[in-house]
């Protein structure tokens with residue numbers, strides 16, 4: 001089999017699976033072991049001399065984990081991939097790989113909340129790393145934010161809270177010219193619908209807890225990039241900070257990847273239908289979804305992405321918190337919960353967490369509507385999802 005030219009569906013089913021070595025088992029076994037044993041002093045001595053080519057201890061490397069890393073790297077067009085215990089573990093490792101005390105980071109106001117806290121608070125307090133948070137819709141604004149201390153630009157396109165895009169190739173060209181490193185959180189689009197490494201990004205990070213896992217049964221993270229960077233991260237941040245992927249979780253991802261292209265096709269199909277329904281319904285004031293031709297990011301999306309996933313936000317035209325709650329509580333197919341990217345459709349109202357942290361006055365001053373709803377469109381039938389939203393909108397307006 002010429003594995004190099006395989007299309008995603010075939011690649012994810014077959015690539016990197018040495019079936020002959022596992023008695024022909026169609027599903028590879030889980031190497032559920034912490035250590036690997038050796039025949040002799042000479043053998044373990046040799047393994048320590050060539051650590052990349054031998055398995056010694058699962059924090060350093062494990063065959064089940066490595067098989068999934070190879071598949072994901074191949075899918076993304078990366079030289080190498082490394083799995084982590086969570087998306088945040090991958091994000092923190094990628095940041096620590098590039099950053100030194102005193103450095104400056106440019107990123108977006110609306111990046112994933114914990115990544116925002118990591119950069120703005122944790123890295124500031126522990127390593128004196130400063131940061132500038134910008135809107136990100138304009139390459140010139142990145143250039144204007146560069147200082148002599150700037151080392152890194154951290155992107156998330158589309159952002160998973162506001163669904164805004166950055167011009168990835170444009171920002172990367174600027175970064176190259178000014179000798180800055182770039183990292184992108186590519187969780188929303190998945191390596192299937194967006195290939196940031198081919199647009200010039202240095203490191204691509206993912207939360208595999210979303211579509212790559214896809215069944216809401218695991219938490220995991222991933223870094224993709226050049227072998228030189230990833231070898232340094234493997235022996236540095238991953239081996240020493242120790243946020244490694246467990247073999248069982250890696251095996252679950254292996255299972256999930258076999259259906260990733262079909263699942264993403266269906267998420268896209270359903271999300272486009274749901275977004276079109278919401279946009280056309282007079283009871284809905286606003287829809288944020290780059291898959292809609294009316295979305296401000298749509299043209300750029302067509303240029304740098306090849307598909308749209310299922311996470312979006314919308315605002316029913318409801319003012320009263322009681323009505324908003326009625327809408328939320330009336331849904332029957334959409335389940336209430338955080339996270340996204342699984343088979344099931346989910347809804348969350350960001351106002352619930354904002355009101356825990358901010359006074360109602362400060363919340364209103366931020367310009368976010370309390371009616372804003374975030375939905376993860378799952379794999380159910382799109383007509384059932386639309387009927388569910390339609391019913392809840394009607395009940396809320398009673």
Ligand SMILES: *Cc1c(COP(=O)(O)O)cnc(C)c1O
Pocket residue numbers: 086087088089112156160185187188206207208209210219220221
């Ligand atoms: C969930 C998420 C993360 C963090 O991933 P975990 O696996 O929960 O640590 C990072 N970025 C985005 C965009 C996410 O949605």
